Each structure stands twice: as structure tokens, then as C-alpha cells.
Amino acid sequence: MRALIFLTLLIWASAASPQSWEVRTSDxxxxxxxxxxxxxxxxxxxxxxxxxxxxxLVQTGWHESTIAPPYHFHIGFSQALIxxxxxxxxxxxxxVDQTGYRLPTIQWSELVGEWDLILPVTDAMFTAMQSASRLVLQIGSEKAWEFPTQDMGAALQAVRQYCAPIWAQRGYPAPAGFAPVPETAPPSGAFEIPTQVQSFANRQCNGPARIGASALQAGDLDRDGQPDVVMDWSDVLCPGETRSGFCGAANCSINVFLSSRGYANSYSVLGVGVRTRPHPSGLLGLEIGGTASVCAQIDCFAVMLWNGTEFAR
Structure with a gap:
């Protein structure tokens, strides 16, 4: 059993911005x-x-990936955290709240550029996270990161609910302590990525593209009541790549798939990071960073709105 530690440390690192947990699925x-x-x-x-x-798996690009076995979760941490x-x-x-769970040894994966950890879904830490009001990641004696907890329990339930029926159909018996997942509404933000996004990335790569979770964001940018998808190629790998071929020294390709266009004919731009952000008008827009050459063409770091043709301030 992993050691439990009680929280007495001072959180001095920057806390994450107040947001809620979301669930993204793909197949x-x-x-x-x-x-x-x-x-x-x-x-x-x-x-x-x-x-x-x-x-x-070779065809779909999963043959070299870190895979959590049935009834296990994979936890990934970026190098920005560790x-x-x-x-x-x-x-x-x-x-998790006042109780600390010392993680087993974690390993940096050079192939995908993140820290890997695999734990059973029945681990006490995940049980505690279902109803937690505080979540803090302590990095040795270096720093600590605090994460939002809104919708965290519902998001973890939704993840279990997505994979559990497939594990069962594959003939894997549920382990002791794995309770049946109740039918619950997905948490706010749950959204299945349209197949057009994966197909587009595959065509650009001339083969199966590996789209990392941090590459995608969703939100209603064209104001038609349906979620749109933003893909940042900084976390997309083509076959044989260890670094995205769609990034230069700084800027990366960014594609926006709009539901009003049937997620086809994506809007493309270069930038260093992108995120959906509320505009002062209350509408949802895009905020894109970039180098001087990019910022000479777009309003970097300003929230831009879709005007039917492009994103503009």
C-alpha cells in the first residue's frame, strides 16, 4: 500500500486557472x-x-504507445508540470483534499513527450477523487500545482463508463472492488471528437496520426449551437515522428473544424499555443499566440471571433 501523507505544505506554485473537468473520447x-x-x-x-x-495497431499508430490494461487508468503529466x-x-x-498519495515511480516517455503512470481504476486515490474539493500535485520539494476539481468525479465516472462495456465485451472480468458503473449524464464538456478531425490528420500525415489529448479543444465558436474543434499540431505526431512535423522553430499549424462547415474545409493558421476564451461581448472566441511574423498577420493574444470567413478581433 502506498504511503498516505497529510497535507501541511504551503502551495507556492501558480494554481491552475478555474475551469471544469471535461471528457474527450475517440476510437x-x-x-x-x-x-x-x-x-x-x-x-x-x-x-x-x-x-x-x-x-x-500498426495501421492506427498505436503499436508503440503506452497502453493501460483493462480496468486501469493511464495518468499523463506534461513536462511543464514535471x-x-x-x-x-x-x-x-x-x-486529494488533506490526504496525500505517494505515486509509484513514474517514467518519462521520450516517444510521446510525457510522464507515464498506470494504476488500477480501483485504486483508493481515484475513489477519493470522486468527491474531492481540492487536488494538489507535489513535485518533490520543488513546487506544487493545484488543479480545479469542478466536475472531476463525474468526469472520472464517464471515463470508466466509456471503457468498461468494451472491456466486458472483450471478455475481461471486472476485478474485485469494481462496482458497476451507474448510468449517469456525462459531465459538462463531454464531447466525442468528429471522425472528420482524425481523417484530416491522417491525410496530412499520409498515414495514421496520433492526436494527443492536449491537441484538441472544443467549443461553439461559430454560434450555431454545436461544438467546434480546435486542433493544435504541437501534440500531433505522424508515423515515425517524435516531434511534430507541422511545427517550425516556434510556430505550429492550428486547424479549426467548424460544425457549420460539417467539420470540413478547416480554418488554418500558425501560432504558438491556442485556447478558446470568452470575448468581452460574452461570445466564445480564440486566443492565439505567435512569433513576430505571425503576429504581424493576426491579433495575437487578443480574443478573436468568427465572422463567417475568418477569426478577427
Missing amino acids: NGGYATATAAVFGTGMGITCHARSLQNLP RPDPYRRNDITLF
Whole structure:
């Protein structure tokens, strides 16, 4: 049993911005996945289930990926949270309310550029997270990061609910302590990524593209009542890549798939980071960073709205 530690430390690192947990699902024929996260904060919790489509893993780009086995979660941490020096850490603690759970040794994955950890879904830490009001990641004696907890329990339930039926259909018996997942409404923000997004990335890569969870954001940008999808190529890998081929020295390709266009003919732009943000008018817009050459063409770091043709201030 992992050591439990009681929270007495001072949180001195910058806290994550107040947002809610969301769930994003996908099934490219190799694996079906669901990820719970406050996207953009650098931590995600994912389940993997071998797709019932049974496509070859080499064909879908999953043959070299870190996969959580049935009834386990994969937790990924970005290098923004934990520096990959050294490449193995055993001094990471996740505080859930006042109780700290010392994580097993985590390993930096050079292939996908994140820290990997796999734990059973029945782990006491996940049970505590279902109803927690505070979540803090302590990095040794270096720093601590605090994450929002709104919708966290519902998001974890939705992830379990997505993978559990597939695990069962695959013939994997539920472990002791794994209670049946009740039918509940998905948390706010739950959204299945349209297949057009994966197909577009595959065409650009001339093969199966690996779209990381941090590459995607969703929101109603064209104001038609349906979610649109923003894809930042900084977390998209084509076959054989360890770094995105759609990024230069700084700027990366960004594509926006609008529901009003049937998620086709995506709007494209270059930038260093992108996020959906509320405009002073109350409408949802895009905020894009960039180098001087990019910012000479768009209003960098201003919230831009879709005008039917482009995003503009």
C-alpha cells in the first residue's frame, strides 16, 4: 500500500486557472479511449480499450504507445508540470483534499513527450477523487500545482463508463472492488471528437496520426449551437515522428473544424499555443499566440471571433 501523507505544505506554485473537468473520447479502430482532464493544465487520466473494429495497431499508430490494461487508468503529466530531469521520479505526491498519495515511480516517455503512470481504476486515490474539493500535485520539494476539481468525479465516472462495456465485451472480468458503473449524464464538456478531425490528420500525415489529448479543444465558436474543434499540431505526431512535423522553430499549424462547415474545409493558421476564451461581448472566441511574423498577420493574444470567413478581433 502506498504511503498516505497529510497535507501541511504551503502551495507556492501558480494554481491552475478555474475551469471544469471535461471528457474527450475517440476510437480510431485500434483503441477506444476516454480522457478526463482540465485540458491545458498538463495532466490527464485516460482509459484504453482495444477497439471492437479490430484494426491492426500498426495501421492506427498505436503499436508503440503506452497502453493501460483493462480496468486501469493511464495518468499523463506534461513536462511543464514535471521537468524530465531525471527521467524517473519517485518523489511525486498527489494530495486529494488533506490526504496525500505517494505515486509509484513514474517514467518519462521520450516517444510521446510525457510522464507515464498506470494504476488500477480501483485504486483508493481515484475513489477519493470522486468527491474531492481540492487536488494538489507535489513535485518533490520543488513546487506544487493545484488543479480545479469542478466536475472531476463525474468526469472520472464517464471515463470508466466509456471503457468498461468494451472491456466486458472483450471478455475481461471486472476485478474485485469494481462496482458497476451507474448510468449517469456525462459531465459538462463531454464531447466525442468528429471522425472528420482524425481523417484530416491522417491525410496530412499520409498515414495514421496520433492526436494527443492536449491537441484538441472544443467549443461553439461559430454560434450555431454545436461544438467546434480546435486542433493544435504541437501534440500531433505522424508515423515515425517524435516531434511534430507541422511545427517550425516556434510556430505550429492550428486547424479549426467548424460544425457549420460539417467539420470540413478547416480554418488554418500558425501560432504558438491556442485556447478558446470568452470575448468581452460574452461570445466564445480564440486566443492565439505567435512569433513576430505571425503576429504581424493576426491579433495575437487578443480574443478573436468568427465572422463567417475568418477569426478577427
